[in-house]
Amino acid sequence: MNYKHRLIEHKLIELFHYYPVVAVLGARQVGKSTVVENVFSNKVGTVVFDPVVDVGNARQDPDFFLQNASTPAFFDEIQYAPELLASIKRRVDREKKNGLYILSGSQNLSVLKNIAESLAGRVAIVNLWPMSRKEIAEEHSPDFLENWLSGQAIDLQARTLSNKPVYPQIWRGGHPKIMELPDHMVPGYWQSYLQTYIERDVRTVANIGALQTFGSFIGLLSAFSAQEINYNQIGRELGVDRKTALAWTQIAEATYQWLSIPAFSRNPVKNIAGKRKGFFTDTGFICFLQRISSPEVIGNHPLQGRLFETYICMEIIKNMQKWPLSPNLYHFRSYSGAEVDLVLEMNGILYPIEIKTKSNPNLKDVRGFAAFRECFPKEKIHDGLLICSIEQPRRLADNVVAVPWWII
Secondary structure, eight states: OOOOOOTTHHHHHHHHHHOSEEEEEOSTTSSHHHHHHHHHGGGSEEEEOOSSSOGGGTTTOHHHHHHTSOSSEEEESGGGOTTHHHHHHHHHHHHOOSSOEEEEESOHHHHHHHHHHHSTTTEEEEEOOSOOHHHHHTOOOOOHHHHHHTTOOOOTTOOOOOSSOHHHHHHHOSOGGGGGSOGGGHHHHHHHHHHHIIIIIIHHHSOOSOHHHHHHHHHHHHTTTTEEOOHHHHHHHHTOOHHHHHHHHHHHHHTTSEEEEOBOOSSOOTTBOOOOEEEESOHHHHHHHTTOOSGGGGGGSTTHHHHHHHHHHHHHHHHGGGSSSOOEEEEEEBTTSOEEEEEEEETTEEEEEEEOOOSSOOGGGGHHHHHHHHHOTTSEEOOEEEEESOSSOEEEETTEEEEEGGGO
16 A cells, blocks of 8 residues: 555654654554654664564663664554663663654553653654544645634635545544455454454553453443543443443543543533543444444434544544644533534634534534533634535624535
């Protein structure tokens, strides 16, 4: 398969110029090794660590290993050789140079904690998510959201029809390997992925005896994507307590399978729900776990709306990877049921976003915007944005604009 450029490439090069160590973290099989090797081609020597074999005796004698590793060097799957981190710190402090080491890992829980403690002030951390729609399509259009947050007006005359339906993109997800597979081989990829993820990543980062039950938990969690997280309900479904359900959700988040955002609660008032909202980070994995056999099934599936919301929210988050500064992310829900799917905060301004699959939206679809403004009358709240399947941008009200999902 031909290499498809990733949004973080320029940022990765720039950070390696200004920091002695750069860490690229993300779920397994999202392309961490591939992007590093393509961006730096033959400029770095690569060592891939293993959970069983002590490659180069790095765990046993990390100082000696580094003495024999020329720089710049790329250490892949660093979570399998955490003993190296203290040695890397000493070498970085001694050499006082930038661009020495690139690290990668797929377990946030162990890797990030060790890196943050061992290399504080010496490392730049980059999260790599599954491929975005623009990366897969090799599309180089302007970043709509970045322009919107910077105050640029939305062009209501823009008419850019999508040349691809959304359901196949949701069903396949964004893992690079899947791009070259025919549809009938996609479920087999996810079956192997699930087994490897549980047996290697989960077993490594957490002492979970009931790995089979954890597999059931991942399947159940995928059905909660784009919802507030109810740990009691998850626990009841699995026959475990709330504490276990919470701990397992944290493991899913630590291994980049799950992402949660807080409720917006500055100067909170009584009628605002305060639970975090979670998203599975790849819709293709959800479709496999929920046994959705083809893209065509999604249209009539009970999870259709949540799958679309998850897909759009993750597209937004993926596009933010290359921004110099990402906004804060929140959601909003009142106890009366009014919701705003996503709230971005940048420069003291709140940008509310609603996500619907509809091609002919109306004001009923954005009732949450009014409730949000009513709850926070002193906040600076920008015009609301409805992301949907409309053919071209259209103003629904003085302070609400609907835009097609494919311009995000």
